[in-house]
Amino acid sequence: MSRTIQKLNPRKLDGLSEPGWHGDGEGLWLRIKPNGSKSWKFVWVRDGKRREMGLGSYRAYTLAEAREMAVAARNLLKEGQDPLEFRKAVHELEEKERAESVEKTKPTAVAPTFLTYAKEYIAAHEEGWSNEKHIWQWTNSLTKHAKAILTKRVDMITPDDLVAILKPIWVKIPDTAGRVRGRIENILDAAKAQGHIKSPWENPARWKGNLVHRLPKRKRLATGHYSAVPYEAMPDFFQAVRHRPAPAARALELTVLCATRTSETLKARWREIDLKRGTWTIPAERMKMRVEHSIPLSVTAVELLKMIAQGRSPKPDDFVFPGQKVGKPLSQMSMTMVMRRMDLGHYTVHGMRSAFRDYMGDMTGHAENIIEHALAHQVGDSTARAYRRKNAFDKRRLVMADWAEFLIGTVVEFNLDGEVQAEAA
Template sequence: MPRKLSNALTPLAVKNAKPGRHADGGGLHLLVKESGARSWVYRFMLKGKSRDIGLGAAGQGGIALADARTARDALRLKVKAGIDPLEERERKASEAVAAAHAAHIAEMTFKGVAEAFIATHEASWRNDKHRQQWRNTLANYVYPVIGELPVAEVATAHVLKILEPIWQDKPETASRIRGRIETVLDAAKARGYREGENPARWRGHIAQILPPRSRLTRGHHKAMPYDAIPAFMAQVRERQAMAALALEFVVLTATRTSEVLGATWAEVDLEKAIWTVPASRMKAGREHRIPLSPRAIEILEAVKPLGKVNLFPGDRGGKLSPMAMSMLLRRMKQGVTVHGFRSGFRDWAAECTGYAHEVCEMALAHVIGNKAEAAYRRGDLFDKRRRLMADWATFCAGAGGANVLVSSLRTAA
């Protein structure tokens, strides 16, 4: 029978041991690599299988021989009790990782996740206004309630606490806030910060608690009846101001405020009477060509001598403020929004003309909902849209004529 080793090694032997495996007895071994690196290993038998578990580095700066033997003896007792030291170590390591992750999650607030989401995605958002709306709505409505709450703890009650006070009075804002909360919570779940269903989900959840927006008085983008637009346009033309010219141009082109105020002369071909808005400035993310009526051209020729980059400059340089046209409407005691004139145009086109549906929709730069139709119709129906916009300009001039020359300009109405 082979002689059992017991304390076969000495500190000097540990220091001078050559590459290989050196037994000390009781399952303790010194491993020496060709590089000279030394480590302690305990070999044990459990359930008929031999296994090794590392104890740490040996030699100078590592575990001393006496300490290695003490560690071996402690492990031998566990093995005798049927405990696998390797499995125990792995379990404790897993528990430590889980505890660290739980601590990290506990520190991860809703605001922290939201700010990280915005920072990651804002470069893909089309305009500064959208970025600012994300930050403003969260800061004003959401953060005061759940900003510092661990994102894992956000529940339906928190979401309702945010939405219920504004759901009736500010339905558009409330709806967007709900969607943004849902998006942030989805991002948190994807990163492992929370589990379970999203408490801000609309379908099958919030929809069962709050009434749908279609049943609310929305008051968003209030529109002027199209038959009142000609008289209104006559009043606008009486105001020799930059805001008035910009507003008239918005109505004549059936475009959005941001598209007009951000327009530059590089986008306009006066000779061909075409204004081309690049994809980067369009809501649908696609280039949009707009035919310009004679009155629209007249407005542009009136402001071109100002020599500015933007079609409608502000009094301090740059582009005209988005509030300029809104304030003009307020001073004229009109309870409508600038954007609402697009609805007026669409109603007029549907009720007073014979133009096809797709021509009217493309005039508004709307995305075609029918994928099959969109696939087969590649053009932009420009010639038909030119006739449509000319007819619209004629209609708008019906209560006062469009041949009013601009004699002087002010940036305020």
């Protein structure tokens, strides 16, 4: 190309500051704006109309690079193409290829298996569970009774799968079956909420309008929600427990005497117990209803606790029933194992509360609301509970004494006001 075309002097460009259009020839221009900014332009005329295409800023490209771009634009014009339309088409093609490349590198969105997501769900909720036994219960019940869906994707589970899982245990172990169904329903709902299951979708574990029509009606246990030793057999059972030497047997003994829940007994600390006054105050955070519960200890319960503390000099924060690991209580399964070793594994520890309730309702004249208070059940509205809390404690002491005396073989007769009438061995 002749020098008459390349009019701009590379050595003088940096000093060039006069606003306006400075031509290099054959359509290449350096434009300087009043604010001092410089940019390269390619200008041509097509169909009688002036066309302009920006090539980039002066700082981004040298004069030589700008001239190369101008040559490429002139070649396109010779081929009958519009440089602006050509550049737009190239940019669109590059953008399409870039998008396709990104799409190919994205991982395929595949819903997790039920087992994988169940582990995530349990891990996410375990901090909010006050009872660490919940973690074991959830994991054990699902791996044991939901094997058929563990490796299935959460979005592929059907009502037929749920029927196949639940039908064999629905009547045989109804309480466990009900909990398994509820846990599966919760996990699948959470999977849907996190986008692992696409709409439209209905939870295959849903009871109403779904499984209620496909599973047989369950029979409830005659003694209540948990399988319980009949109260008529409780004195013999209690004596058998007292003759067993294991620490877990002492925990079971106290659980029976106080009609407490498993975790309430096993996580008891000495600071909760006042042996002089004969009271055990369980803080609200350890109670199912999140309400502080004071238990009037019977003489038998006080003697048991004194025996447990003998020779130990326990500190206030020590567990009453310490486990093998330092700073941990006995295992949640420890009392259940005692019953299994007694060949009574078909009964539950929680069922002792049912035996207590049945005995009190059938064989004594204690008021129903006092018995419910003894079980830490909420009775009446908040106003009624506030009023009764002060007066119920002494009457509950009679209830617990009655229960202890029944267990050790002493019969106490009460009138309808809960007052002792007669006592016989």
